[in-house]
Amino acid sequence: MHCFKKYCFVISVLLSCVFLLGWADSWESIQKESAKIKSVKAHFIQSKHMKILARPLVSKGRFYFQAPDSVRWEYVSPVKSILLMNGDGIRRYTQGSKGLTEDKTGSLQSMQVVLKEIGQWSNGQFSTNEHFTAVLKKGKEPVIIMTPREKGLAAMISRIVITLSSDKPGVLKSVKIFENEGNYTLFEFSDVQVNEKIAESLFRDA
Amino acid sequence: MELISPFKYGLVMLMMASFLFSCSRLPVIKPVEPSAAAALIEQCGRPYPSVPYRFVHAIEVTLPGGSSGTLIGVSLVDPKAAAVQSAMMTLEGFVLFDGAYDKNVHVDRAVPPFDKPQFAKNMLGDVRLMYLAPEGKPVNAGTLKGGAVICRYIGNQYPVMDVIVHRDGSWDIDAYSESEEPRRRIRAGSVKNGIPETVELKAYEAWDYTLQMRLISADPVVQETAPVSPGRQPDE
Numbered sequence: 001m002h003c004f005k006k007y008c009f010v011i012s013v014l015l016s017c018v019f020l021l022g023w024a025d026s027w028e029s030i031q032k033e034s035a036k037i038k039s040v041k042a043h044f045i046q047s048k049h050m051k052i053l054a055r056p057l058v059s060k061g062r063f064y065f066q067a068p069d070s071v072r073w074e075y076v077s078p079v080k081s082i083l084l085m086n087g088d089g090i091r092r093y094t095q096g097s098k099g100l101t102e103d104k105t106g107s108l109q110s111m112q113v114v115l116k117e118i119g120q121w122s123n124g125q126f127s128t129n130e131h132f133t134a135v136l137k138k139g140k141e142p143v144i145i146m147t148p149r150e151k152g153l154a155a156m157i158s159r160i161v162i163t164l165s166s167d168k169p170g171v172l173k174s175v176k177i178f179e180n181e182g183n184y185t186l187f188e189f190s191d192v193q194v195n196e197k198i199a200e201s202l203f204r205d206a
Numbered sequence: 207m208e209l210i211s212p213f214k215y216g217l218v219m220l221m222m223a224s225f226l227f228s229c230s231r232l233p234v235i236k237p238v239e240p241s242a243a244a245a246l247i248e249q250c251g252r253p254y255p256s257v258p259y260r261f262v263h264a265i266e267v268t269l270p271g272g273s274s275g276t277l278i279g280v281s282l283v284d285p286k287a288a289a290v291q292s293a294m295m296t297l298e299g300f301v302l303f304d305g306a307y308d309k310n311v312h313v314d315r316a317v318p319p320f321d322k323p324q325f326a327k328n329m330l331g332d333v334r335l336m337y338l339a340p341e342g343k344p345v346n347a348g349t350l351k352g353g354a355v356i357c358r359y360i361g362n363q364y365p366v367m368d369v370i371v372h373r374d375g376s377w378d379i380d381a382y383s384e385s386e387e388p389r390r391r392i393r394a395g396s397v398k399n400g401i402p403e404t405v406e407l408k409a410y411e412a413w414d415y416t417l418q419m420r421l422i423s424a425d426p427v428v429q430e431t432a433p434v435s436p437g438r439q440p441d442e
Contacts, residue, residue: 048299052280052291054425057262059297078422079264079276081297094276094297096266097418104273156300156317177299180315185299 025138040065042172042192046075050183063189070203086203093206100206132160141165141173231386232366235348235356246347250357250369253377253394254339258284258427261337263405265294266418277302279419282427283337290333294320305330331363332407332417335379335390340367364389376402 042063047056059079064072073083080095092103131153132146144162148154161176175187238246261281268274282291289308295301304315307330316326344357350370359367364381371377379392388410396403405419 046299048278048295050280050293050301050304052260052282052293052304053262054260054427057278057280057299057422059299075297079278079297081276094266096274096276101274103275179301183301183304183315 025142027136030136036195038067038195039198040192040194041196041198042189044190045188047186047188049186056186064198064202066198066200066203072202082206084203084206091206102206231382231388232358233350233356233368233370235346235358236350237346237348243347246349246355247344247357249355249371250344250347251339252371252375252400253369253379254337255283255285255426258282258286259337259424260427261424262422263419264422266420268416268418270414278422281333281337283333284427285338288338288341290330290337292330292333294329303329307331307334328409328411332390332409335363335367335381336392336405336407340369344369 040063044061044063046059046061048059049056059075060077061073061075063074064070069085069087071083071085073085075081080100082093082100084091084093093100094103129146131150132148135145135147137143137145142164144164146160146162148157148159156179158178158180160178163173163176165173172189172192174189176184177187178184259282261279261283263279263281265277265279266274267277276297278295278297280293280295284290287308289306291304291306293301293304301315302317303313303320303326305311305313305326311323311326311330313321313326319325340359340362342359342362344359346358348356350356353373355371357369359369365384366382366386368380368382369377370380375397376393376395377397378394379390380388381390383389390410391406391408393406394402394404395406401421401424403421405417405421407417407419409415409417
């Protein structure tokens, strides 16, 4: 489960990236804008690229965040699955042979550790993260490149590239997680809505 | 030394035979005329793709005690080369295992706890069992009580393998040890255009496990680097 724990850090990066909705000229401006974010709603398309696949494996879903630490990460296709994080902990429900059932493998418990990380990410504190070094590349489309500090994590994740929207300040465009040569996952966000009311039950009920 | 009478000897043999018969876990094959056997053997080839294929499945893994989780599995099968490549990833796309078999096991990527050699052997072995036809001819071919076609192979990946094709087009692949203990049971159902929509694999190991597989996509593999003919698309 150690690998999963490390992977959770990556997921936390991904989740936190959606929190990172501030227009990014500097780490200071990122922190300043991120502090204004209280809630996020978005659609996402996940494209898995690897050599064994002739074409990307596409998954679609929705993402919800409510400050300080409530998350709903929901896949609608090809496998319906809902990840819920709130003050009570973390749960995942997946559509299987017996309907929508809770994942009881226990592997998700390590995600609770990550919740503390999310607090840090949500404040836009990328440059001070203990697991990744972060480089901000300014330009038409600002890009943050994150590289693992630890050798063990680097063996699984070579880098993460976060792209912010150029024409919509405060909106994330994509997150690309590179695992190894020819193997990466691209998350593209759309219909991002910030600071709109989200029903509390969405973070509680599958 | 007292010699055993022919009557007693026959009785003992009969008892032994009936004991062995009662202990056998292998289904009883109803023989057919030799002239009909060839057609049955051909039917036993139905579970196996004849050309390279790529399968993507949602895989629900159930461990002892009933705990379960879902992963995505991708398998590339090349029947001519008797080779398979397989990857397993989380729903979020994180690759846990990527390996291949072409007479030997090769692991390109495996993260703990999926980095144990036995895991690679089992996983690639399960893919081979599902998609690569047993080598050689069956030692026996016939029908079962309900009318399903059965072919029995020995000396392949498992000492004994039964391929059973049912009347509704679904099939089973059962693998046994030398002592006829079940090792794997595969049930393929909801077959459309020769491809099963669902596959269940039960493994009988020190740690039993069950895989419930739901098909996401199945495509014949074309030479991805080959030039595309007019009017035809790759992976069409």
